[in-house]
Amino acid sequence: MSRLQADHLYKVFGRRPEEAVRRLEGGAGRDELRADGTTAAVIDASFAVEPGQIFVVMGLSGSGKSTLLRMLNGLLEPTAGTVLFDGQDLTALSPAALRAVRASKISMLFQHFALFPHRSVLENAGYGLEVQGVARAERDRRATEALELAGLKGWEKSWPDELSGGMQQRVGLARALATDADLLLMDESFSALDPLIRRDMQDQLLELQKRLKKTIVFITHDLNEAMRLGDRIAVMRDGRIVQLGTAEDILVTPADDYVASFIQDVDRSRVLTAGAVMAPPETVFGTRTDDGRELSDARDVLDAAPAAVPEDTPLIELFTPSSTGGAPVAVTDADGGLVGVVTRATLLAALGEPKAAARDTVPGASGSRVTARA
């Protein structure tokens, strides 16, 4: 179980990187630096990944995702800032100490996972252990276990060219798992896979994560993938993290137009939950339902509601109850107490496009008053 923390990380490619960092700190933009032939790939990135979390980094091509990831395991030295891994500052380690940490505690998985063609699947999966100097028998045992975890039981003796792309990617995952590394860094690891296989791999990763509780940083271009996998998501633009939050935070309150344009195509009904869009119960008190029932208090709302659901219910499950009966869906706590309401208008408003930044209400808040009259 490991915690990862990045503080004020910068990576500048160019001739006088430190000076560039000072200019960036002073408010200079990426474009100004580019004029001197300097690229500010990552600018002032700070975040923490708790043990057992999947932290997703997304952003357009060139926004700095891979550069950020490579600083997290010391493959790239930051121009400024620190990376704390289990309390240890990776940026302060000697090259040898850093290699040792990397070999034993950190695994990296890329988009196109390169297998050794003349080694069996088992040998490929055990490669990380071989590098660590683990003896053959132990290596094979752990690689066999890892292959099973990755869904490749029975393929140990096969050759890489006998596997499909998705299966090869699973071998990569098995290699990462076999070393018992606490930190998994995944750069577009599923992006080259067919959509169905990709979804399969996402499920598998979530399933594994429930059991293994690794600390995972996952890079993707695909927002739906980000939303499925990420406990928290950082959106990068031009080297900066422009928003950091849960999938819901990002859907409900995109920080700017860039983030808003990103989330346009997300299936909001599967990400947003009743708890994220509900309005306070009081907003419907004093109103009537379609069939004339008065809603004066929480009791009335609960009695009239076509369904009572917990806060983490995805909106997609509210359509059917919402379409029957004119009363709002009740959102209840573990004891059945009323904590909020989702009216039909709230539901529809939540699925529409969010406005960027500086919104003072959640989508439900204004809509609910409209339906309350219905």
Ligand SMILES: Nc1ncnc2c1ncn2[C@@H]1O[C@H](COP(=O)(O)OP(=O)(O)OP(=O)(O)O)[C@@H](O)[C@H]1O
């Ligand atoms: N070794 C390098 N030397 C100079 N510039 C670099 C180097 N590596 C990356 N860059 C620049 O840094 C910026 C960020 O690149 P990076 O590879 O981190 O982006 P990315 O978000 O991973 O993009 P993609 O989605 O295409 O993989 C880009 O402008 C890139 O050209």
Ligand SMILES: [Mg+2]
């Ligand atoms: Mg990249």
